[in-house]
Structures are given as C-alpha cells and as structure tokens.
Amino acid sequence: MRPPFGAIMAGGRNSRYGDLKALAPVAGQAIIDRVIERLRAVTPDLILIANDVVAYHAVDIPSRPDRIPGLGALGGLHSALHWAAEEARDGIIAIACDMPFVSSALLGRLLERSRSDDAPDVVAPESGSRRGLEPLCTYYSVGCLPAIEAAIQRGDSRMIGFHAQVSVERIALAEVAKYGDPETLFMNVNTPEERLLAERIAQEHA
Numbered sequence: 001m002r003p004p005f006g007a008i009m010a011g012g013r014n015s016r017y018g019d020l021k022a023l024a025p026v027a028g029q030a031i032i033d034r035v036i037e038r039l040r041a042v043t044p045d046l047i048l049i050a051n052d053v054v055a056y057h058a059v060d061i062p063s064r065p066d067r068i069p070g071l072g073a074l075g076g077l078h079s080a081l082h083w084a085a086e087e088a089r090d091g092i093i094a095i096a097c098d099m100p101f102v103s104s105a106l107l108g109r110l111l112e113r114s115r116s117d118d119a120p121d122v123v124a125p126e127s128g129s130r131r132g133l134e135p136l137c138t139y140y141s142v143g144c145l146p147a148i149e150a151a152i153q154r155g156d157s158r159m160i161g162f163h164a165q166v167s168v169e170r171i172a173l174a175e176v177a178k179y180g181d182p183e184t185l186f187m188n189v190n191t192p193e194e195r196l197l198a199e200r201i202a203q204e205h206a
Contacts, residue, residue: 002089004114006039007080008032009073009136010050010097011066020055022097024195027202031100031189032059039095041104042111047083047092049076073136074157078148085142090114096136098189100198106179109171110139121166126173127186133170134186135159 010022010032022032029037036059039046048063050056056063066075067082080092093110095102106125113123123139126132136159147165151157176182189195 002087003043003045004111004139005080005084005087005089005092006043006046007076007084007092007094008035008039008046008048008061008097009076009080009094010048010056011073011076021189021195022056023058024189026100026189026195026198027206031198032056032097034100035095035097035102036061038102038104038107039093042107043093045089047080048097049080050097068152071152071157073159074148074152074161077135077140077159078145078152081140081142081145081148085145089142091139091141091144093139094136096188099137099185099187100189101180101184101187101201102137103179103185106137106171106176106185109175109179110137113169113171114139114141120169122163122168123171124168125171125176125182125186127176127182128173129186131160133160137186 023030046061048059048061050063051065053063067079068075077094084092093107110123121141121143124133125137127134144166147162151162184201189198
C-alpha cells in the first residue's frame with residue numbers, strides 16, 4: 001500500500017469567524033499553510049476536503065467536496081477515505097484546517113502506529129475535549145468506511161459514532177503532552193479573538 005494521505009478538512013461554514021479562517025494569518029503564515037507544512041513533514045501526498053473549492057483555489061493541493069453533503073466533519077472524513085481507497089492508500093491522517101500548532105512529531109507518532117503489523121483502524125490522540133480525543137488530528141484506515149457508512153445510514157453523524165464498530169487505539173494524554181501542551185497542540189481558531197490568542201502564543205514560542 002502507498003503511504004496514507006494527509007487529509008486537510010476545510011468543510012466548515014466559518015460562521016463564527018466571518019471569513020475563511022484557514023486563510024487567516026498566524027505569525028505571518030496562513031493557518032492552512034502551517035498545517036500543510038507539518039503534514040508534509042510526515043506524509044508526502046496531501047489532499048483537501050472543502051465544499052467551497054473555489055474559495056481555496058490558492059491552496060495548491062488537490063481538493064474535492066463532500067460526497068454526501070450535510071454531514072459536517074463526518075462527511076469530510078467519508079470523502080477523504082473514499083479518495084484514499086481509490087488511490088490504493090491504506091488510510092489518511094485527518095487534520096482540521098484551523099489548527100495552527102499541530103505537531104509534526106505527534107503526526108509522525110500516528111503514522112508510525114498506523115504502519116505497524118497490528119495497526120488498529122483508528123489511532124487518535126487523547127485530549128481534554130468533551131470527546132476525550134481529537135478526531136480531527138487522527139489516523140483512519142480505509143477499513144473504517146463500512147462502519148462510517150452504516151452510521152450515516154442510521155442518521156449518526158458524530159465523529160465517534162462509528163468507533164464501536166472498528167478498532168480504536170488512543171495515544172494517552174501523558175504521551176501527547178510530550179509533544180507540547182495539548183490545549184495548544186489542538187487549538188482551533190474559530191473566531192477572530194482566537195486568532196489573536198494564537199498570534200500571542202506564536203510570539204511567546206518564537
């Protein structure tokens with residue numbers, strides 16, 4: 001199998017930001033370019049899942065919209081995994097387009113586990129979020145597709161709604177913390193105020 005795609009998820013409506021948050025700058029670099037840089041350090045072939053393909057015309061990676069509209073992030077995951085299957089990839093490393101501080105080292109850890117002989121279907125880092133993990137900083141194998149499609153059929157569009165039907169391995173929060181402060185690693189920029197916060201964090205880490 002060829003290496004997994006690095007799949008950037010940009011299907012959100014940006015309603016809280018008021019503009020394309022992925023193109024907003026942090027430390028002089030568009031957030032999505034920061035994500036691309038970190039993903040490309042781990043896996044060479046990147047794809048973009050964006051329903052407004054025209055809006056991302058300046059992002060120089062192949063893009064597609066959701067195969068099934070209206071499913072939110074799960075729809076993006078479903079589309080990316082179908083694309084991976086078409087290209088004979090074993091899976092994807094899925095990353096939200098608005099995470100300015102995602103760690104290449106952590107992504108490399110996900111990739112390393114996904115290439116093991118006993119690799120699970122999902123390798124997800126734990127976090128302090130309400131789900132307890134970060135579904136948009138996670139490795140997914142194409143073997144998840146039947147479970148995802150079954151969840152869609154029963155009307156469950158949660159990002160973890162199919163987890164009971166696949167094998168899931170968590171990267172413990174204590175290990176995640178070795179790569180940086182989890183709150184910073186998994187920060188999403190959803191509002192202009194959060195972009196300013198990200199700018200301050202970037203300056204502190206400079």
